[in-house]
Amino acid sequence: MTFVNTLHPGSTITRSMFSSPSITFNLSSRNSTRRDQGDAGHFYYPIIVNSTIFVRIQSRAKDDTYGVVVVGRLDDMLCRIHHTSLIARSPPATRHKEMSSPSSATQSILPFPYPSVLKPPTALTTDEKLLKIARSMPCGESQCQCSSWRPKPANVGGRADLCTCGHRLRSHGGNQEDMDRRLRVATRIDQLLEEKGKLMNFEYEDDDIRSLRK
Incomplete structure (x- = not known):
């Protein structure tokens, strides 16, 4: 203060x-x-x-x-x-879609503001593309059972781009050669999550993402 x-x-x-x-x-x-x-x-x-x-x-x-x-x-x-x-x-939390901290009970911290669903894929940076893809992709690290990237709670500490499984964002990003196709799917999933009011708070079940991928 x-x-x-x-x-x-x-x-x-x-x-x-x-x-x-x-x-x-x-x-x-x-x-x-x-x-x-x-x-x-x-x-x-x-x-x-x-x-x-x-x-x-x-x-x-x-x-x-x-x-x-x-x-x-x-x-x-x-x-x-x-x-x-x-x-x-500090003022009350903004309702703007591009937020650094999702409005969840855990108050997780994103590595950078989450891109709005209105932002065209061609305007996204590589990291923004990876973030959108990662939340609907399983972790690629061996023997990891994580099915989608979730930001690690702020009170746990560690790197801001760590998933709750302990692996980094890029471990969930998949093959960059297949990024365009994955990004189209991820963009549609984001649109559906926003309709459900779950885009920014990450309060959804893994089954939600799996059903949307189908």
């Missing part, structure tokens, strides 16, 4: 306080005259500055203590006031 000192009327807060490119706005100005009384005796002022929507909070006690709650863009962070300290915290 990031802590910022007490903010007074006319003071400024810069985006550099959040370890990002500088963007400055003045807390003493606002483009809205509406004032809503919030919790804990604070007044909330809607403000739009530099395409960033946030709310200025002023204590009802008129002690000149200010803070802001960001409800729009500010390095994708949400900020909230706690009397004289400004606390920044």
